[in-house]
Every structure is written in C-alpha cells, then in structure tokens.
Amino acid sequence: MPVLIVGVAVVAVTGSVLLHGWALFTWPVADWVQVSAQFHESLVLAGPVLAGCAAWAAGVFTPRSSIVCPASAPRSGAPLVLRQVGVLAGAGLLGYVLVLAPLVVSTAVRATAGGPDVLVIASGVAGLVVFAPAGYLIGVVLPRWAGILAAVVGSFAFVLAAELVGREAVAITPTWLTGLPSAGYEVNPVLSVFRVFFFVVLAACCVIAAARWVSGRSTATLRTSVSGLPVLALPAVIALVALARPAEPLDYEEDPPRVCEDAGGIDVCVHQARADVLAPLAGAVADTAHAAGLSDSTLVDEVYDAILWDDDGTRDRVILQLQLQDSDAWLDRAALDVAGEMSGARYCHRLSRDTAGMSGVPADEYLVSQAVAHWIWASAGYAGFALQGGVHPDVDQTVDRLNQLPDEQVRDWIANHHADLFDCDVALDELP
Numbered sequence: 001m002p003v004l005i006v007g008v009a010v011v012a013v014t015g016s017v018l019l020h021g022w023a024l025f026t027w028p029v030a031d032w033v034q035v036s037a038q039f040h041e042s043l044v045l046a047g048p049v050l051a052g053c054a055a056w057a058a059g060v061f062t063p064r065s066s067i068v069c070p071a072s073a074p075r076s077g078a079p080l081v082l083r084q085v086g087v088l089a090g091a092g093l094l095g096y097v098l099v100l101a102p103l104v105v106s107t108a109v110r111a112t113a114g115g116p117d118v119l120v121i122a123s124g125v126a127g128l129v130v131f132a133p134a135g136y137l138i139g140v141v142l143p144r145w146a147g148i149l150a151a152v153v154g155s156f157a158f159v160l161a162a163e164l165v166g167r168e169a170v171a172i173t174p175t176w177l178t179g180l181p182s183a184g185y186e187v188n189p190v191l192s193v194f195r196v197f198f199f200v201v202l203a204a205c206c207v208i209a210a211a212r213w214v215s216g217r218s219t220a221t222l223r224t225s226v227s228g229l230p231v232l233a234l235p236a237v238i239a240l241v242a243l244a245r246p247a248e249p250l251d252y253e254e255d256p257p258r259v260c261e262d263a264g265g266i267d268v269c270v271h272q273a274r275a276d277v278l279a280p281l282a283g284a285v286a287d288t289a290h291a292a293g294l295s296d297s298t299l300v301d302e303v304y305d306a307i308l309w310d311d312d313g314t315r316d317r318v319i320l321q322l323q324l325q326d327s328d329a330w331l332d333r334a335a336l337d338v339a340g341e342m343s344g345a346r347y348c349h350r351l352s353r354d355t356a357g358m359s360g361v362p363a364d365e366y367l368v369s370q371a372v373a374h375w376i377w378a379s380a381g382y383a384g385f386a387l388q389g390g391v392h393p394d395v396d397q398t399v400d401r402l403n404q405l406p407d408e409q410v411r412d413w414i415a416n417h418h419a420d421l422f423d424c425d426v427a428l429d430e431l432p
Helices: 003-026 032-041 043-061 078-110 118-129 131-141 144-159 167-171 189-215 229-244 272-291 330-342 345-352 364-379 393-403 407-416 418-422
Strands: 185-187 250-252 258-263 266-271 302-305 317-320
Touching: 003 032, 003 043, 003 078, 032 043, 032 078, 032 118, 032 185, 043 078, 043 118, 043 131, 043 144, 078 118, 078 131, 078 189, 118 131, 118 189, 131 144, 131 189, 167 189, 167 229, 185 189, 189 229, 258 272, 266 272, 272 302, 272 330, 272 364, 317 330, 330 345, 330 364, 330 418, 345 364, 364 393, 364 407, 364 418, 407 418
Parallel strands: 266 302, 302 317
Antiparallel strands: 185 250, 258 266
16 A cells, blocks of 8 residues: 555545544533534544545556556455555544544543543444545546545535435434534434444445455456445445434433532523533623622523523523634623623514514614613623624614713613613613
8 A cells, every 4th residue: 555645544634633623622611522423523524535545545556457456466356455445444543533532632631521422432433434445445446536536526425415315314424514512412322323333334345345346357347346336235225224214313411410600699500511611601690790780689590501401481591502612702702692681682682583683773672772782791891702793883873872971870770771671671762
C-alpha cells in the first residue's frame, strides 16, 4: 500500500473530524451524550474522504490489466483486499482517534454527570470502518478516477440518507444530521446495537464482493467478477426491514438530575451535566432582576433548563433553551430571554406574532415589552453580542427614549407596571 494514500487518508480523516468536532472543545460544559454522538456525526466528511482514498487504492492496484497485482498473483483476491482494506480502515481509525481521544479525555476531566455511551461510540466506529470496504468495492468495479468520484458522491448520499429518506433511515445511515443530542436525552440502545450489526454486515459483504471481483478479473469477461455482487443483497434486505420498522432514536431521560441555586429569590436549576454554567446563569438572572428593579415579589419565581423536561405550563417558571454551542454569547442570550420574560416580551410575542410580526410595525404593547426587555438586558451588562437580524427600528427608538431617563426612574416605572407588562398590557403612551 503506497504511503501517500495512507498518509492522505490519515490527514483527511483527522482534518474532517477536527473540523466537525472542534467546537466541543470550547463549550462551557462537557456533555457525554454530545461527545458520544460526535463519534457518528463527525463522519459527515470523514466517511466520504476515507471512501475516496479506498477507491484510489483499489484503482492503483486492481485494474483488469494490472501488472502490479495481476489476477493470477498468489495473494490476489481475498488476501489483497483484506490487507488493503484493513490498512485503510486502520488509517481512518487513526485519524479518528487523533481528534476524538483528546475529546474523550477532556470530557472525562470536565464532565459533572454521566459517562460515555459505549454502544453509541461503537456504532460510530463501525460506521467509519464501513467506508473503507465500500469505497474499495466501488474502486475495483470502476476505472480509477470514476471510482474515486463515485465513492465520494455515493458516500455523501449514504451520509445524507436520514435527510433524503427521512427520520426512519437513522438505523442504517452513519450520521443523523439532526444536531448533537445533549444531556436530557437517552439514545435507544437497541438502535445502537442494530447499527453496529448492520455496518458490520455491510462491511463484510463489501469485502467479499470486492475479493471476488479482484480474484476473477479478466480482460475477456465480467462473468466471474460480478459473481460476488449478489452478496450485497443481504445488507439491502436488512436495510429495507429497518426502513419498514423504524425505531425512535432518542428518548427523554426520566427524572434528569438537577442542580439549583438561589438568585435573589429566583430558583435557577440546570441539568447536573451543565453544573458548570449554573453559577454564571444564576448571576445573570440576579443581575437581570436587579436591573429591572424587581424584588422577591417578581412574577418570575423559577428559571429552569429546558432539558429538565419540567415545564409546568405556568408563566412564573421560565424555561430556557441554553445556546451553549456559542461559548462567547450563550450567557448574553440567556440574560435576554430572562429579561424578555420579566418584561412580558416573550408572552407578548406569542400573542402578537400572528397579527404583527417583526416584518411590520409592532403593536404598541409588543413594542413596549421588547424595548423594556432590551433596556433591562443592556442595564444588566449582558448586551455583548449582535442580535441575529438586528432589532426593529421602532424598538431601538423606544430603547433610546428610555435611555434618556435616569435609571432609577425607569426601574421604578417597571416595578409599578410589572404586572401589566407581564400580561402584555402596557401601551406606548404609558411609558415615562
């Protein structure tokens, strides 16, 4: 096996996995559910590049007229295919491990709950390995450059199966492309076992078909070469059964563990796996309440992490979707959500989105609640990032109007009108 092909495979897989997974090294929490899922989601680029390298190797060694490795050679056929596919799979795994092993070590050091999901990790490893024999098979069947192109394009189709076919394809596709699940979810273990089984069967059948093709090469006939291809019917049948009887990939975690902290009379709770963000989040909640001039009598009593699955439907409990993938701005976003709840902006948005919307001029009540939320947010010191899509000009003008007043005057006004703000019932002419 040429060192160049092996080296390209290692470097390409390493770069692909690093490109996809680098963000997890910078997240403010270490989440075992996400890290375990990274073992299969990182294949979105790594799989196709490994398949392309395998097709490249096959194109170099196994043309029908090859003098480097003719069909009559003693180690042609199965010995050649097993050796080369094994080397390529090993190269892919080396590139894979060079990135994911440090991620696992980092998570083991930083994580505050849970542990690695061995079955999910195994399904990711099996999913990576299958690209080597699959790409090699395509490479022995087609001319070199056509084989490389077909292996890469076909592998991308394989990777995108869940997107192209639908959610039911998650059992047979290496990646899910639904975003990384997080703590609060549990991956269906039966599905993970099935995925390992399917990828092992597919890899074995590709090796058998490729070995038969290589050993039967002839410039005169295709008959012997193609005789190994029917074995691919086995994984095809398994795939059809999986598509006909799809399994749910994720379940909600029952009674997820939580950690809580008091933030000036407001109970702030997050999943135990996110314990590292509890202190800054509680600080942001307390700062936001203080900036709004609200005391323990505030209508917001609790701020809960959404993955606790504990939304009781009452408005005194704020449910936060923490955007932890944005390590620089997640806290600012969380503070804005809390400010929006305290000002009634989030409730007002739900009431007005069908009749106003940010594309037109907002209704007075909606405008006031948004402006108050942004004033609270900025006063608390968390306006540290640019809002996607910006802020409606009328909201900006109203915030400027509030900024011209003394802070204490605005806080007193918010405290006096808090109940009406909370119910989206303050008109523009009621502003101080």
